[in-house]
Amino acid sequence: MSEPETYEPKIVAFLCKWCSSAGSDLAGVSRIQYPANATPITVPCSGSISPLYILSAFNKGADGVLLSGCHIGDCHYIEGNYLARRKIYLIKELLEFVGVEPDRFRMSWVSAAEGAKYAQVVKDFVADLKPLGPQDKLKADRT
Amino acid sequence: MPDNIYLPELARITYIKEEVAGERSIKTFRVEPVNGDSFEHECGQCAMLSIFGRGEMMISIASSPLVKDYKQFSIMRVGRVSAAFHDLAVGDVVGIRGPYGNSFPVDDWRGKNLYFIGGGCGLAPIWPVITTAVAQRDSFKNITVFYGGRSPRDIMYKAELEKLRGVADVHLSVDKAEDGWDAYCGFVPANVMDKEPSSDNAIAITCGPPIMIKYVIQNLRSLGFADEQIYTTLENKMKCGLGKCGRCNVGKDYVCVKGPVYSWAELKELPEEY
Amino acid sequence: MINVRDIRDAARDLLAKGEVRAVIGYRRGSRGMAAEPVVITAPEQADELVWDPTCFHNLALYLVEDRKFLAHSRKAPGAPIAIIAKGCDARAIVVLMQEHYFKREEVYIIGVSCEGVGVLDERKLAGHVPGTPTDAAFEGDDFVFTTPEGEKRLPAREVMADRCLECRAPFPKEHNVVFGEDKTGRELAAPFAALARFEEQGATERWDFWRRQFERCIRCFACRSVCPMCYCDECVVDSITFPVAPETTADEKANRIRWIERSAVRSENITYHMTRAMHLAGRCIDCGECERVCPVNIPLRLLNNKMEREARERFGYEPGASIGAASLVASFNDSDPGSFIR
């Protein structure tokens, strides 16, 4: 099923617009080399993420989903990332509970200054996703 | 397998005209089959129009059956598919299947006076009857058209209505008085009462918002029109057009098959669930 | 032991004095022995009320219906509405008040304690009693069924709903008046026992299990419809072609996102059920109605129990415990787990 040589996991990355999105931009302008597997989607805040976004990304064929926001204490909306942390913990548990590989969903704190960290997060994620092969548990089966 | 009843034909948009602007704008579209022949239709019948990826909607065919080159639809922008239609341009290809439903018994009306009473976008479903009657002008006696909109900007088919004046009596109205409007001010049913059409050897065909239809019928009855002389069209949510999907029924009738055209004599026998 | 006459007297009295405008309760239905929900508005209807092991339904749902009806008809509520509530139902009412769905003074809670037992699971009854029973009654730790062949007594725990066996709060703490003994602390079965058993399996087995369950779903939405917490006017699984309200604009309709297709296939079903489980996290009070009504036996309580236990163990959160408490996902602690975040 997995084709380790050619398989490139598709990642949907929800990035908060205040920190992680800027962090990914910094990674780009700093010309840091990192895998191009992640499709970024900028969101107002990590706390604004609905579980449905994550499930929908998997449904639409993502092999991994990343959510990245400001570090604890740095949220533009003061407590958005605290709320995200709780909510995301629950969805992570739920995904694992139904038997989805826990490594398919990842959360990180990346500030606007952490271009290198963003690159590392994506790099690690891609490396962890590759052995898992394509995600087909939650992917739409409506052909 | 016999013909796939759910497979639309492809049709190209050849003409678009904005009839009414604003929040609930109305545009008229003409479509021509991509692969030669299309189905024939009768006055009052409907067709399912598709935008692939958005869905289907049932729209009454607004052009006369005598027009063979294209089919015309006037579509208000109210929902998911109609909004997508309003974003289309000439040359775009859509899907069409039909024709669905029954039709106005126009042939039975030869030699009679015809009164058309429309409101808002309710002019479109009766427009094929008007244009057919006008095209066969000698077969009918007087043709009178009552039509009203909320304001002068809501009047559709403006140019066509003006052209009608030569061969038919046209009585336009708007709900509220406005500068520059010199025709009737008030609701369509009141305009009808104002002109006192005679029920003698006459047929009245009405279409518009449900509340308008209700009062038009009430007024026509008071003017002496018999139930059999009054015709209207029903609209309901439809998905298949073939009397199978189960949602457009009024009592035992599936409007997509037994309707949309009803005489008041028929309609008043159905449960009031429309 | 609750005497149903006390419940009837209370309902009659409340209606007669005009203290409430209606009482939501149970009456005898026409399907076998099962009770059915009823809304009575006149004192003389109080005699219709019943209280027996077939009073499964979580009537809090009808408080939601009532609220929607009032909102739709733009009516002022006037007098409060009374409701007969078991322990779980009362917790549901508390959650609704926590979420400001209605105010405490708008509801008169006639609490009924499940005492040492709970309600019947009709599916468990097969084989236990001959023929079709016509009546069921509480009697201490037993249920007594009237069958064509006479009375049949069964220990309640043999045919009780799992949710009741595992219930930790069979007494409606939030109430205006309450009937029956408070037997909180009774231990019939360890809570989350089925969950713990399930989690002993590996990921592959868990996935195989859920895939099988979700493939079976027919998307009748009974789980959603029966749930008092599923009160949204617009649900992600509904067809998106309909307007939420008459004033919904064409643009709103055109731009709605179709998160989940109507096709009852595994991927769409799983997205639905997992979304629902997340929406119920910290809100589900384990009345188990979703699982009871599922016509194809999907063990939905497992999903909700998972969230419930995580809420309890990780965040010290008990749904439906306090009207004033912030909800689970609208609150946080500095000590919330975060080690999973990179």
Next chain:
Amino acid sequence: MEKILHKERIDDWISALTGWEVLSPALEDGIWAYRPVSGAVRLDHPNTTQPPKGLAFPQREVFFSFEQIKGEAPRLTQILPDTVQRAVFGVRPCDGRGAVRMDRVFGDHVEDTYYQARRKNVAYVGLACNQPPSANCFCLSVGGSPVSTDGLDVLLTDLGDRYFVAAVTETGKALMTAANSLFDEPADADRQQLKSVHTEALAQPQRAVHNPDAVPAKLKASFKSPLWEELARACIGCGICTFLCPTCHCFDINDEVTGSAPLKGNRVRTWDNCQFPDFTMHTSGHNPRPTVGARLRQRVCHKFQYFPENFGMPQCTGCGRCISECPVGIDIVSVVNKVVEHAG
């Protein structure tokens, strides 16, 4: 064609049906469902939770796929049903009669290509109900019977250690002929027993719609009765009653997009449900059936008034599923009786 089949030979019969996929009721995950036969078949089921209607009318049917490169004309590719022949064993007479009604809906006016293509490949091997399989059975009230052959290709009657096997259609005969040697000719004693089993079956107590012949007219007269809202008060608006019904046929059609650039997707039919609030809602927001009462009335009147008016038979076949499975005990027999009684 009438034969005797000893029960232990039923598996051999099924094995002999080459070219057929055979389904029979299986208890899986706590519910009875028609499943492809694997292992021994014992027809000792009550009724299945869902009728076999999905074989001819699946909950999801793809009509065609579409693909459109921006600026170009769309390309449509028809998707046609598979042509596997399926024989379903153990179908209860009420569900056979359900098929008759579905055939009318999808066959009259214009033939539904998809339904017809599937339907002609399905054969129903029915099983007479010596005992009512559910406490909510009421087939006798809707013109049916526990031994009805309507819509079935074969009817089996359990005679203890053997089945009395009666072919109803040519397809049924073919199914039997495929395993001719397994069957015995019925003796007079077999016929006698069949007769008495059927007589007993017909005498089994059932729930009853009172005065069924009067129902359509009484319902018609009760359209505006306030009773509908009262009877529907507990209704939660779920889809159990219709999704489990052997004759409910309502559906929705949607485009399911599977890709953009180029736009790709399928036009799909899925079951829909007159009890869902948005079922009849117009795009304008107007809803001809805005309340639970109006929707309950639609379900009941469709079964007991509109369908008889259109097809001369009630649509309901008395299987009782909607009663047994309703989360809040709404009971179509009791609803019909109450409305009729109220109409006077």
